[in-house]
Amino acid sequence: MPARFWVSPVEDMPSGAAGQVGDLAGLLRALAPYRPTVVGSLPLGVQRPDSDLDIACEAEDLDAFDAHLAACAGPVVVSRWRREEGVAASVAQLCVSGQVVEVFAQGRPVLEQHAFRHLLVEGQLLQVHGAPLCAQVARLKAEGLGTEAAFARALGLETDDPYRALLELEGLADADLRARTSASRRPDELTPRSPA
Secondary structure (H helix, E strand, C coil), X not given: CCCXXXXXXXXXXXXXXXXXCCCXXXXXXXXXXXXCEEECHHHHCCCCCCCCEEEEEECCCHHHHHHHHHHHHCCCCEEEEEEECCEEEEEEEXXXXXXXXXXXXXXXXXXXXXXXXXXHHHHHHHHHHCHHHHHHHHXXXXXXXXXXXXXXXXXXXXXXXXXXXXXXCCCCCHHHHHHHHHCCCCHHHCCCCCCC
């Protein structure tokens, strides 16, 4: 049975409310003009069972983007606006067969958006530190921390802003990244601690 987008139970949905999009692949095809890119914890393999799926898009005209998404997904799109470092963004949440999907759009290329840049840094950190870091981040996320906060804590980065702290690691070569993050905590120390 193909997935359908809905916020309320299917029996409460008006006929045809799912619009033209029936599954995640359909959503990505519908968003193709906006260069959709899956970001967040899922591509990294550190998601929780209740993690949403994050999709970043590039949209110069956010009103047109919202209208396009609503036309594709039907009237079930919940949209809110926020700003990221002075750049307006559209954030829409919808559901695909029980999986929450957050679609984020800004008038800048996806490669320049913070979510994509975090994904690259976090992916590099996982390559450099391996399975112990992955396990520690997953454990911290299971305790309720967000992805960036979990990475920062697992690596012992002293910061009030884990988002910025991770971006400060952007562009470092593997050896420099290893030296900078291992100065706080060695990868073999990233295994879960037993309760005292």
